[in-house]
Amino acid sequence: MAQGIAPKYSNEFMNIGVGARALGMGGAQVSSTNDVTAAYWNPAALLGIKHQYEFSLMHAEYFAGIAKYDYAGFSTNIEQDNQIAISLIRFGVDDIPDTRFLYDANGAVNYDNIQFFNAADYALLLSYARDVSDVFKAGINTKIIHRNVGKFAKAWGFGFDLGGILLLDEWRIGVMLRDITTTFNAWSHNAEMVREIYAATNNEVPLNTVELTLPRAVFSISRSVNIQELLTAEAVLDLDMTFDGERNTLISTRVMSIDPKLGLEFGYKNVAYLRGGVSNFQYIKDFDGQKSLALKPSFGLGVFLNEKAYIDYALTDIGGVSETPYSHVFSLKVSLEPLAEGFRLHKGWGQN
Numbered sequence: 001m002a003q004g005i006a007p008k009y010s011n012e013f014m015n016i017g018v019g020a021r022a023l024g025m026g027g028a029q030v031s032s033t034n035d036v037t038a039a040y041w042n043p044a045a046l047l048g049i050k051h052q053y054e055f056s057l058m059h060a061e062y063f064a065g066i067a068k069y070d071y072a073g074f075s076t077n078i079e080q081d082n083q084i085a086i087s088l089i090r091f092g093v094d095d096i097p098d099t100r101f102l103y104d105a106n107g108a109v110n111y112d113n114i115q116f117f118n119a120a121d122y123a124l125l126l127s128y129a130r131d132v133s134d135v136f137k138a139g140i141n142t143k144i145i146h147r148n149v150g151k152f153a154k155a156w157g158f159g160f161d162l163g164g165i166l167l168l169d170e171w172r173i174g175v176m177l178r179d180i181t182t183t184f185n186a187w188s189h190n191a192e193m194v195r196e197i198y199a200a201t202n203n204e205v206p207l208n209t210v211e212l213t214l215p216r217a218v219f220s221i222s223r224s225v226n227i228q229e230l231l232t233a234e235a236v237l238d239l240d241m242t243f244d245g246e247r248n249t250l251i252s253t254r255v256m257s258i259d260p261k262l263g264l265e266f267g268y269k270n271v272a273y274l275r276g277g278v279s280n281f282q283y284i285k286d287f288d289g290q291k292s293l294a295l296k297p298s299f300g301l302g303v304f305l306n307e308k309a310y311i312d313y314a315l316t317d318i319g320g321v322s323e324t325p326y327s328h329v330f331s332l333k334v335s336l337e338p339l340a341e342g343f344r345l346h347k348g349w350g351q352n
Contacts, residue, residue, distance in 0.1 A: 010183075010185060010211040010212060010213040010214075011121075011123075011145060011157065011183060011185065011211070011213045013069075013089070013091040013121045013123075014089070014123055014143075014145075014213075016069060016091070017029070017040070017041075018037050018040045018041075018056075018058055018071040018073070018087070018089065018331075019033075019035075019037035019040075019041075019056065019058060019071075019312065019331050020058060020300060020302075020312035020313050020314040020329045020330055020331040021037070021265075021273075021275065021300060021302055021312045021314070021331070022037060022041060022263075023060075023298060023300065023314040023316045023329050024263075024275040024276070024277065024298055024299055024300015024301070024302075024312070024313070024314035024315070024316065024329075025236060025263025025264065025265060025275050025276070025277040025298070025300065026261045026262060026263045026276075026277020026278050026279035026296070026297075026298050027238065027261045027263070027277065027279050028220065028222075028236040028237060028238040028261040028262055028263030028277055028279070029041040029042070029220070029236065029238070029263070030042045030163075030174040030175070030176045030218045030219075030220035030238050031045075031165060031172040031173055031174030031220035031221055031222040031236060031238075032172070032174075032220070032222045032234060032236040032263070032265075033045045033048075034047075034048025034049065034349050035048065035049055035054060035056070035333060036049065036054040036055065036056045036073045036074065036075040036085060036087075036333065037056055037073060037333075038085075038129075038139075039073055039075065039085035039086075039087045039125055039127040039141065040071075040073075040087060040089075040125065041176065042139065042163040042164075042165060042174050042175075042176045042220075043085070043127040043128065043129050043139025043140060043141050043161065043163045044129050044130075044137040044138050044139035044163040044164050044165040044174070045129075045137065045139070045163070045165050045174070046075055046083040046084075046085055046127060046129040046139060047083050047129050047131050047137045047139075047344065047348055047349075048348060048349040049075055049077070049083060049335075050335075050338060050339050050349070051335035051336055051337055051338055051339060052076060052077065052336060052337035052338075052339060053074070053075075053076050053335070053336040053337060054074070054075045054076075054333065054334070054335045054336070055072075055073065055074050055333070055334045055335075056071070056072070056073045056074075056331060056332065056333045056334075057070075057071070057072050057073075057331065057332050058070065058071040058072075058329065058330070058331035058332075059071075059329075059330060059331075060327055060328075060329040060330075061327060061328075062327055066093055067091065067092065067093050068090075068091070068092055068093075068094065069089075069090070069091045070089070070090045070091075071087065071088070071089050071090075071331075072087070072088050073085060073086070073087040073088075074086050074087075075127075077339070080131070080343060080344055080345040081130065081131035081344070081345035081346070082128070082129065082130060082131070083128070083129040083131075083139075084126075084127060084128050084129075085125070085126075085127040085129075086124070086125070086126055086127070087123075087124070087125040087127065088122070088123070088124055088125075089121075089122065089123040089125075090120060090121070090122050091120065091121045092118055092119060092120030092121065093118060093119050093120070094116075094118040094120075095116045095118065096116060096117055096118060096119060096150070097114050097115075097116055098114065098115045098116065098117055098150070099114055100194075100197060101113040101114075101115075102114060117149075117150030117151065117152075118148075118150065119148070119149045119150065120147070120148060121145070121146075121147045122145070122146040122147070123143060123144070123145050123146075124143070124144040124146075125141050125142070125143055126141070126142040126144075127139060127140070127141050127142075128140055131344060131345050131346050131348070132346070133346055134167070134346045134347040134348070135166055135167055135168065136164065136165070136166055136167075137164065137165045137167070137348065138162075138163070138164050139162075139163045139164070140160065140161065140162050140163070141160060141161035141162075141163075142158075142160060143157075143158065143159045143160065143161065143179075143183065144156075144157070144158060145157030145158070145159070145183065145185060147185065147187075151190060151193065152189065152190055152193055152194060153187060153188065153189045153190065154187070154188060155185045155186060155187040155188070155211070156185070156186055157183050157184055157185035157186070157211075157213070158183065158184065159179045159180075159181060159182070159183030159184070159213065160179070160180050160181050161176065161177065161178050161179065161180065162176075162177045162180050163175065163176045163177070167348060167349070170223050170224055170225060171221065171222070171223050172221070172222045172223070173220070173221050174218075174219075174220040174221075174222075175217065175218070175219055175220070176217070176218040176220070177215065177216075177217050178215065178216045178217070178218070179213045179214065179215050179216065180215050181215075182212055182213065182214055182215060183212070183213035184210060184211070184212060184213075185210065185211040185212075185213070186208075186210050187208060187209045187210070187211065188208050189207065189208060191207070214242075214243060214244045215243065216240065216241060216242045216243065217241045218238055218239065218240050218241065219238070219239045219241070220236065220237065220238045220239070221236075221237055222234060222235060222236040222237070223235055230268060230269050231266065231267070231268060232266070232267040232270070233264070233265070233266050233267070234264070234265045234267075235262075235263070235264055236261075236262070236263040236264075236265075237260065237261070237262055238260070238261040238262075238263075239258050239259075239260055239261075240258070240259040240260070240261065241256055241257070241258050241259075242256070242257045242259075243255070243256055245257075247259070248282045248283060249281060249282070250281040250293075259279070259280070259281065260279075260281065261277065261278070261279040262277060262278050262279070263275065263276070263277040264276050264277065270304065271303070271304045272301075272302070272303055272304070273300075273301065273302035273303075274300075274301060275299065275300035275301070275302065275314075276297070276298065276299050276300070277297070277298045277299075277300075278295050278296065278297050278298070279295070279296050279298070280294075280295060280296035281293060281294070281295050282294050282295075296316070296317050297317075298314060298315065298316035298317070299314070299315045299316075300312065300313060300314040300315070300316075301313045308334055308335055308336060309332065309333070309334050309335075310332070310333040310334075310335075311330070311331070311332055311333075312330070312331045312332075312333070313328070313329065313330055314328075314329040315327075315328060315329075316329060
């Protein structure tokens with residue numbers, strides 16, 4: 001069996017993000033999040049949860065509904081200074097027609113021979129957060145990746161994330177180190193199923209391969225202010241740094257590429273929220289060779305339904321340089337059994 005290494009743009013579905021609040025703010029969340037979705041953005045921020053149990057669900061569709069993106073998360077505390085979470089992400093395209101046997105033995109078209117399969121990526125995140133002090137919180141993710149293309153190919157991967165957050169009065173500073181040990185995806189292909197088709201179309205038969213997801217780092221800073229008694233505002237800046245060569249980002253060098261994300265959120269009475277963000281800065285060349293800077297804007301709303309439920313909405317484009325329609329993203333968060341005042345071993349969000 002031959003093996004190859006593909007170190008760039010591996011597991012890209014893991015970079016989409018979870019939660020309509022986050023997507024409405026351009027994905028700037030590493031120092032801002034403090035709910036169950038923190039398991040994805042920065043597991044250290046799970047300690048900002050103020051309930052015994054917290055659940056979240058999200059659904060989104062991309063490419064005019066062809067691809068489905070779903071997320072489910074749950075978090076609870078273990079004593080006063082520990083928080084755990086489990087998250088499941090799926091990104092898939094279903095009901096893909098398999099036309100290998102469209103023609104029967106007599107050369108006639110037989111639509112009854114068409115079968116269907118799906119191509120889907122799955123990620124399971126097991127998260128743990130530790131309340132280190134009043135100022136510093138730490139967290140870690142264990143990631144299990146599974147990818148499949150029907151019965152033709154499948155892959156398994158494993159990796160770790162490490163996160164930390166500093167709480168400095170109105171300022172918060174967060175750091176997220178993704179795939180810190182490099183995440184390996186080992187692909188196995190059922191070559192016999194496609195050997196005849198590949199030979200007829202002069203393509204190489206796929207062989208077993210290994211993909212590498214190289215480490216990346218996100219530095220984030222945010223600040224919340226009270227504009228008036230009933231109005232609040234929060235600004236967040238994330239700097240997403242990759243180290244796998246030059247990318248088409250706002251800042252790009254041979255050593256490191258930096259993709260900034262900026263998010264804003266305005267709240268009214270802690271009941272209704274208006275959000276916006278910009279991200280995915282890219283330089284685009286036109287037919288004359290002139291470069292222009294493109295970006296991806298996003299917008300969002302949040303509503304506090306009652307003491308237990310929040311609903312969030314985001315309008316976002318998966319690529320500001322494409323013709324892909326904007327996607328409507330909805331997420332629901334349910335929080336049960338509020339923690340008692342002073343429950344946490346150390347102070348933190350809201351001194352809880």
